[in-house]
Amino acid sequence: MRRLLSGVALLALAGCGVPPHVAQKPVIDNPATQGAFRxxxxxxxxxxxxxxxxxARWWHLYDDPVLDGLEEQALAANIDxxxxxxxxxxARAVSAAAEGQREPDFAASFGVQRARLxxxxxxxxxxxxVATLGSASASMSYQIDLFGRxxxxxxxxxxxxxxTQATIGAVKVTLAADVARAYITICGANEDxxxxxxxxxxxxxxxxxxxxLQAAGRTSTVDVTAAEGRYEQLRALVPVQKARAQAALYRLAYLMGRTPTEYPREAESCNAIPQLKDPLPVGDGAALLRRRPDVRMAERRLAGATARIGVATAELYPQVGIGLSGGSLGFLKDLGQAAANMWSAGGLIRWNIPGAGARAxxxxxxxxxxAALARFDGVVLGALRETETALNAYAQDRDRAVAIVAAREAADKAADEARRLRAAGRSPLLAxxxxxxxxxxxxxxxxSAREGLAHDQVNLFLALGGGW
Known part of the structure; x- marks a missing residue:
């Protein structure tokens, strides 16, 4: 067998050595995968x-007791x-069955028959x-694992x-993000x-x-009709936001393993989008790859695939075992007597001479x-790509939010000036x-910008593999 290069240092830190096989260097050994994010x-x-x-539980960074409770309930009762x-x-039962191959095998039998030999x-x-015959025997065999099968x-x-255990981590990561997204949607819809x-x-x-004004003849019917249209447009927005909030509540109920009628009432009244009070902690590439469960899962699939090379190779060599048996065979009345007793001990070598099929x-x-190594490399690169993409989206949306806040402040200032002019009688009420x-x-x-930014944060937490 070829040997997997000693790299995989990052995974060794996590206590997961890879069985020997592949000559190609894993992408995870590249120093660029373990440094700071670009x-x-x-x-x-x-x-x-x-x-x-x-x-570990990144949602605590929002310091929102309702969100904390929703996350814990979902992690305790989610169907997935x-x-x-x-x-x-x-999977644990399958592992136990495999480990059972190291133990000796025991067998026992007892029989009675009326027969004429x-x-x-x-x-x-x-x-x-015609006589009544009996037999009793017990045996023990043990396979010597000389070739590592x-x-x-x-x-x-x-x-x-x-x-499989890493799969649970992946489910938890996704679940935590889904719960936070639904909660943010509820808060944003209510605020909207x-x-x-x-x-x-x-x-x-x-x-x-x-x-x-129209009744006084100071404006036309067109202005009234336009004002009515704007009023109806705004009125149409209210049920849209109600529906958005209710759909998110039903989504939360599903994530928490509940029926729609059992949606969490404590989330219903949220009307302020959660915000981080401190900078978002992201670590570096090394921490990301240690933490993300899909990377762990792919590495363990690679470990299993390389171990199966050893199983297939061991099939090329003989199987060696030892055995011990004893018992009594004869007339039923004589069972256990010296004349009917027997025993044996010895070894057994069984070898199916390997042909082209076994080597294939x-x-x-x-x-x-x-293929498992290629998938492992793909998962590593995908994790880095997702994180860099989420960071970029977060950075751009933060810049956009800053500009929108400045625009809102200018609009507030303009509204305040219009209010003062109206109070001084220098501007009409409509202005x-x-x-x-x-x-x-x-x-x-x-x-809208704040809600988008909150979703960006959750996407980044998801890309970072947090929450398990």
Whole structure:
């Protein structure tokens, strides 16, 4: 067998050595995979992130007791987690069965029969009388694992078990992100609905003024109709946000293993999008690859594939075992007597001379290991790509949010100036209402930016592999 280069140093830190096989150097050994994130420099300078490692339960960073409770309840009752846990239980049983090959095999038997034996089988010419015969025996056998077949089959089973365990981690990572997304959607929809209701109230005042002016002959019917249209447009936004919030509540119920009618009431009243109080901790590439469960899963699949090369190679060599047996065979009345007792001890070598088929199985196992290494490399590169992409999106949306906040502040200032002019009698009421409507529109844009930024944060937490 070829040998997997000693690299994989990062995974060795996590206690997961890879069985020998592949000559190609794994991507994870490249120093570029373990350094600081490229997209993190600008964010760190602006205080958006820190180089601290991501905590296990990242949602605590929001300091939101409701979100904390939702996450814990989902992690305790989610259906996908139950399925993954059942798969792990099965994988552990398979590992135990493989480890059982190291133990000796025991067998015992006891039988009684009424029979007449063939006289000629004992070189007798006369028949043998009918008799009651009995037999009792016990045996022990043990296979000596000279060529590592049992050892490597156990390694393969354990690797599969650990890969399944990593699957549970992957489910938890996704679940934590899904719960946070649903909660953020609820909070954002409720906050947006409140803004829409406020805007609807203002537009109602504007419509009433337009109707009064039209009744006084100071404006046309066209202005009234336009005001009515704007009012109905704003009124249509309220049920949209209600539906968005309710759908997210039902999503939370599903994630928590509940029926829709049992959605968490504690999340229903949230009307402020959760925000981080400190820079988002991201660590570096080395910490990312140690933490992400899909990387661990792919590495364990590679370990299992390389172990199966050892199993296939061991099949080319003889199987060596030893055995011990003893018992009694004869007339039932004589069982246990010296004349009926027997015993034996010895060894057994069984060898199926390997042909082209057996050697082809070794090559096939090697090809499987090569494919597993390629998948492992792909998962590593994918984890880095996802993280850099999430960091870039977060950085760009933070810059966008800064500009939108500046626009909202300018709109607030304009609305305040219009209000003062109206109080001084230097501006009509509609101008005052228009200024306030402009400020509300700017606030709606800011809210959309804040919600998008919160979702970016969750996407980044997901890419970083946090929450398990």
């Amino acid at each position: 997209e993190g420099d600008a964010l760190q300078q602006t205080g958006g992130i820190s180089r601290d490692d991501l905590p 987690l139950r399925v993954a846990q059942a798969s792990l239980t099965r 063939s006289g000629e089988s004992y070189l007798l010419e006369e028949p043998i009388p 049992i050892k490597h089959s156990i390694e393969a089973a354990r690797a599969d078990e650990e890969a 609905r409140e803004l829409a209701e406020h805007a609807l109230e203002l537009q109602g005042h504007a419509l009433e003024i337009a109707r009064r 199985k070794v090559r096939a196992a090697g090809a499987d290991a090569d 005052d209402i228009g200024g306030r409507q402009g400020a509300l529109g700017a606030k709606a844009s800011e809210l």
